Amino acid sequence: MSLADYMPEPLRALASFLREELTETRPGRAAQATQLGSLCLLVVFVSMTLRVPLIAVSLIVLFYGVQQNAFFTKVVAVVFVVATLLDVGCLFLVLKYAYGYPLIRIAAAGLILFGSMYLMRVNKLGLMFFAVALVAVYGQTIPDSLDFPEIGVRALMWAVVAGMYPVLLMVIVCGFLFPSRPVALLQRELHRQLSEVSARLEQMRGAAAHIDAPAASPVTRIEKDTLALQGLHTFASSDDAGYRACAPYWKACIAAVGYLRARTNVLAARSLPLGDAGRALICGLRDEVAALQASVERAEPYRCTWTPGGTERATAAAFSLDGPCRTLQELARFDPAQPAPKAPKDPLFVADTLTNPVYLRFALKVTLASLICYAFYHGAQWDGIHTSMLTCVIVAYPSTGASFQKMVLRCSGALIGALLALLTTIFIIPHLDGIAGFLLMLAPIFFAGAWVATGSERSSYIGTQFVFTFAMATLESGFGPSADLGEIRDRAIGILIGIVVSTVVYTFIWPESEADTLRQKLADALREAARLIRRSECAGGSEQLGYLQQRAVCWNAFKNCEDMYERVALEVNLRPETRQALLQRTRNVLDGGRKMLDQWDILRDRLDAEGHPPAVDTAWDAWRQQTADALDHYADGLTAQPPTAAPPRSLPIAPSADASSTLAAQARQLAAQVVELPDWTTEACSIDTAAMQPEKRI
Template sequence: MSIKPTRSLAEKTSALLEMLSDYPGRSSVMMRCLITSALVIMISMTLQIPFLALSLIAVFYVTQKNVVLSKMTAILFFSGTTLAIGLSILTLKFTYSYPMLRILLAYVLFFGSVYMMRASKAGIVFFLTSVIIIYTHTFADVTDNADLVVRLMMWLWVAINYSILLTLITNLLFIPQDPVQQFRQVMLAQNNETLQRLECLINKTPLPEAVSAEVLQGKILSLQHLLAFAVMHNRQYKNTKAFQLARLNTISTLYLAAQHLQPVADTGLLLQVREACLALQASMANDSQFVMPEGPEWQPSSGTSPVLLKMLDTLVAFSHHHDVQAPVTQPAPEKKPFQLNPTYLKFALKTALSSFICYLIYVATDWQGIHTIMLSCVIVAQSSLGTTTQRALLRVIGAVIGSLIALLMVVLVMPHIDTIVGLLLMTLPVVALGAWVYAGSEKMSYAGIQLMFTFALALLEAFGPTFELVEIRDRIIGILLGVGIATLTHVLLWPEVEGEQLWKSISRILQNASQRIKQHAGNSLVSLQLWQELANCENIAARVALEPGGAPGDDQSEYDIYTTQAVLGHVREVLYIMDSMAVEADQTADAVYAPLRERASELLALSARAVSEPAVLAGWQSETTPADFQPQSALDRKVQHLFYEIAELLASQKKRLAEDREFDL
């Protein structure tokens, strides 16, 4: 047995360049960050508002892809900073003269905030609360002047919240499209692609290449996310959520079916479907009720394309949704009594312990420049060991790059500037770089924030030229120490690994797929929920690969990572083929393929059981379609492909679960 070799340097470079490449919306996020950051720098430097680096952090976080997310983030940030500053001032009011009591009470509040960061839906509020509590807690160690400490806290509140307000105004001015418009435009774009493929058949021109399962998954999930934002933003969409979801399913079904269109001799049905899609396009553009165009009722014959019939049936079914304005009432969720979660308590204890160790180092060394050491413990702390490791890695990478840029600026640029214009010319390119990375993939977005923050801490905290290289050194040392201590604590104390959760999720997907393929082909489209669950599994798998112990040098871990990715790839192909079969099969074909669908359902159920009961695969031998099955049509080949993917899926699981593994390195 051999394992998949690690990716080459060229492949890693290609993947990095792909994550840094442009895509729709990325430039907009970067420009909004850049414009607001320029305004914040000018205002803070002119009015001498301290904590400029924290102001820029708020700018980045509040700048989101749409108005809904920007407003929500702004409200949560305002709530978190107000709560944190209020608690910090109350703590100092009663414990300022008693250092031991002050430290104890601060960490009690910190512990509670970190716990609620995991337990509450508004986790970002308590994340900010914990960060500010642990940050302002050190103000009392710097000076004996209580008035100065309170003044610093109030300035901290001003620095964060004025930048939040400015960012929100900028986003409202420079995002002309609300989520409803974005949702409508994406639907129109997908339906337009469907129309283009229909036009190719009508004009007898070559069809474009069909999209892959991965691309289809991305398009379906993007529509789902945009619908969620549209429902949050628009009351009409909220009241007609069922109708909007039906329209989304119609667009996705038509788009999938169009990928399997083949040239047809009789263009009557083709023209009818094209006219119906044009009517659907017009109804979406006007956000009005869809009505099927009048025309002769089509009578299918033996040579009728099942794909076109599926598209026509889908359009007819959607035309029956007349309750556009009917509000949807949902029962109130059942309230559960509050209970302490042991996992969250352990998480809060680990985070508080690592932060306290860093605080002891900070106080014992009397090293003011490494005050970021405690902040790192909160920022790195995530809900799983893989996510924690990923955040730690991104923080270190961003901090190192930001510090190196700051060092070069101090040595080469700072001696030659003496105006705010020069400061902006020096700073904004770095802010733009950080914003570009931040607006990209979630796998690396935090590195952009950290790059900008480290750079700003080194050069923008003073209201004049900075020539101190010691500050840059201290910042990076504080970050590295904090990240190292926090990561070590999470690795040694109750590590929260996600491997078991990953395979439970895969088992649930396979079980749902097994049940769905039993249904009539016309009703067996893979639901949005299954595609969403698959996307969640892929995200968990990426985090599991970063957990300590999963290093490329570990043969066993390397094999587990490879087999997990292989299993997820086969699951994606199975879901894609199930959708393809659903749009290509008619009732006659469904009756013919019923025994094969039953067997495929049994094999998927077997694969789901194998996750928790490995012994069920002990006697399984590789099988595809029955020996007497001779593929003759395109649908036959898809059935054959389905069984092949299921066989490969089971084979991958069997290899992974084998007790004795021999690695051919």
């Protein structure tokens, strides 16, 4: 037995989470982490050499600005410049007219904070207004610590320099000297995923026993990888004119590769007795996957050199390989010159900007929490804990679950950063006598923080926070390493106070829950699955690739539900029994929905392989319509208040008595999966006013 077998369940879950987050292979993560860590060391060297203050501010700009590809980094740099102009303009006005009038100054800063948080919720450029809110809050520390307006203006100008020169550095390094182009990242990731497909085919053929084949990816991992490719596709279309000219082909290729991974993973796990004909077919598929891999490396459209004959098509149908075969055939015939459909542009503001009171309440809550922290640390004359005010803004998210998730990440990162600062201050800094040794001490901390910060959203903020806390404690006192342990104490205590105040305010004053929104997201995902089943075609033409792209849309919908599921699980304002019932039903719907997608793939391939008279095809069309209507009806029940979603009592197991036994069994299995969806009417899962309040305990 391993050591993990003796660990308590919570510790095992934490260890599994950390292992998954630290080993995640997102496209471009290694290059992004290397660039970010190197730029952090460069910024420390430049700031200490040229005596530029506010090193921690320069580092946090890098952590927010360095992105996974050069195009996105440039976009964020432009946003930072615009946000800085707004920040400086607002603060100059406040300092000019209200420096000596604390009440007016705080009121003006509160109005700026309120407006910024409101615009962050309703505007597409929310990141820019988030930066304005942070600077408006942080700017209040300048008049409190300096007695003369001239010195305050000088400090503000140095803050502009400390924030802008890292933007210039990251654009030069990440945008021009060592750019990570979205097209190159996309090609490398497609190549990696196709290598996994080849490994699964070798495993099916029986040759994998003699080689070290990589472990099969779970369904959620394939979903995440496909969605990451779609994100790169969006950036590549904006960054490269040549890619944009054949963007529809690459979008279809991404969907096809995701499908090939999913199907070969499932088939490789079955250990089918293939025989000589099956092995020959798999050899042909493997060669075509290799040809697709080569075309991806050359950034050229894939062209098929293999056309399966009648015997091979029959073998493919017998071993459920007709779907992959048809996918490669259709991708080879895809016209890369066809025009891309124009995607609708998202409006700048949300539709209910002026009518939904939730946005105003959110801005009021954040402003109130920040002012409470300001009044506390200013009244106590403890300026070192001003990070409490920043914390209230940083952890402000629409729902209590998302805010609590951010609080946990911020608290964890702050504690790690404070511990590292404490250890280095006691054991390492006293022995340093030059900047070279100091940079060597910082390098592993910065690169570790960069690696964590470039991971998934579930944990990336820990890396940003622990580097920022470490820098605030060790780099902000003069232009050299600090040995003041009081700084470490004050920063950590300030963050903890901010978390406590935010928890109280966001939980008890107009708490927002994503519970009802989660049911809406589940309904949207099921409607996408119904649309997939309802498609009138079963094969032929380029419809196969259209089907696969719609399947990728379903994956995206389920992934959005998974993300919201994790946030709702942290909503402390829900009663435990209400939250548990909601989460259990949500998990059942997600698992059932994914099984339906896989089962419909199998059934759809079988329908095409067998071929039927027109009357039987019409009967199958009616059956598919009935199944899709059942999913739509269930989705409508999910959006009701209270939910009225209940699965159908029964569905026809097969549309025709003439259907083969195999086809009927597959149809029966899909119908059973629809019927087994959870019943939401047995116990109310809607969120009423009483359920939103925390339990009263005696």
